[in-house]
Amino acid sequence: MLRVRLRGTAIAAAAVFIVAAGASAAQAATVTVTGDDGNPVGIAQGTPTAIRNMSPVVGLAFPATPARFSATVTGPDGAAVATSLSCFTTSSFTRYIDYRGNGNYTVTVTNYANADTSCRTPTSTETYVFTIGAGVGLAAPPGPFLIRNPNSFATNTLNLPVGLNPGTTSYEVRYAAGGVVGPDGAISGPSDQAFVSTTTGTAGLSFRTPGSYTVVARASVGQYSTPWSAPIIVRAIAPFDLDTLRFPDARGPSYQVRGALRETSIRGRVSLAIARGKKGGKYRSLGSVKISSKGTFTKRFRETRAGTYRIRVRYKGSSTVASGTIVAQVRITRRVFFG
Numbered sequence: 001m002l003r004v005r006l007r008g009t010a011i012a013a014a015a016v017f018i019v020a021a022g023a024s025a026a027q028a029a030t031v032t033v034t035g036d037d038g039n040p041v042g043i044a045q046g047t048p049t050a051i052r053n054m055s056p057v058v059g060l061a062f063p064a065t066p067a068r069f070s071a072t073v074t075g076p077d078g079a080a081v082a083t084s085l086s087c088f089t090t091s092s093f094t095r096y097i098d099y100r101g102n103g104n105y106t107v108t109v110t111n112y113a114n115a116d117t118s119c120r121t122p123t124s125t126e127t128y129v130f131t132i133g134a135g136v137g138l139a140a141p142p143g144p145f146l147i148r149n150p151n152s153f154a155t156n157t158l159n160l161p162v163g164l165n166p167g168t169t170s171y172e173v174r175y176a177a178g179g180v181v182g183p184d185g186a187i188s189g190p191s192d193q194a195f196v197s198t199t200t201g202t203a204g205l206s207f208r209t210p211g212s213y214t215v216v217a218r219a220s221v222g223q224y225s226t227p228w229s230a231p232i233i234v235r236a237i238a239p240f241d242l243d244t245l246r247f248p249d250a251r252g253p254s255y256q257v258r259g260a261l262r263e264t265s266i267r268g269r270v271s272l273a274i275a276r277g278k279k280g281g282k283y284r285s286l287g288s289v290k291i292s293s294k295g296t297f298t299k300r301f302r303e304t305r306a307g308t309y310r311i312r313v314r315y316k317g318s319s320t321v322a323s324g325t326i327v328a329q330v331r332i333t334r335r336v337f338f339g
Helices: 002-025
Strands: 030-034 040-043 049-051 057-061 068-074 085-089 093-096 103-112 122-132 158-163 170-177 192-194 202-205 211-221 232-237 242-249 254-261 269-276 284-290 296-302 307-315 324-332 336-338
Touching: 030 049, 030 122, 040 049, 040 122, 057 103, 068 093, 085 093, 158 170, 158 232, 170 202, 192 202, 202 211, 242 307, 242 324, 269 296, 284 296
Parallel strands: 049 122
Antiparallel strands: 030 040, 030 057, 057 093, 068 085, 068 103, 103 122, 158 202, 170 192, 170 211, 211 232, 242 254, 254 296, 269 284, 269 307, 307 324, 324 336
8 A cells, every 4th residue: 555655646746747847838928029000019829910010129028937948030031030049038028120021020939948957858839920011102193293383493392292111211212204114113224213201201203304204112121122112103294384485577567476485395286366455355366386396486477556465375285284374465566575
């Protein structure tokens, strides 16, 4: 009977040891990652946590029972993206993550018994995954953008809305007239770059010439960037304004008027009309005339009465130049004078 009791005691003791060891090995880590609002978000095993933050911090915490662990974090390409923790006593730790592109980032926690001071015999392994899906969005303007105001040489700036991404350290916005997007999403060939203000969430674009501009953007941290955004098209147009309006043949009653438009790429026709007086009075059509390849037009008309007149030049608009109307005042005596 004594032998049986001793054996039973030994068996019971062994059972107690196994239960105790199992309790030490069964403890699971609490793992978090910085969310898009800057606050920690929990990660559950087997359920990837989706974020856009490109500079997240991983947090590790453990139950109060003393134990040991090692932890690594790898990026989408399998490379380490944080300093590893090797055979540490369980406590609370944080690790800053290096962005290496969009995809799955894996936190691996290997547990050891507290007595295993060399961490040679793992008791369990835990895996936590978070997915970074960072990117930049662009919003095209609702209509054509005027590259400058009428009768002005100063260039207007388009403040293009940019959807910012959390945790980004820099942005790249590229645009080009008639730009073609390549297989990688970037604009093929030369392009201009715009600065992004993270305060206003806009990029300042300026256009030297009218045309249809392709715009793409991406965000970066270190050497790695997000994919290029979906391209948008900005239609930049010039105003309809005159450089000069002259009368090279000013001897009446038949007069010739010659106009030079400031935007020389303009094409199409302009319609002209004349009205007597500085204001009021009905316009009489002088017909329409084709704009030359140099952005000029010439029209001959007949007027027998002297006095002050208004000449109206009207353009219907095109894909590169806005519609507009220009009125110039002239005084007809024996010759033409501008009023």
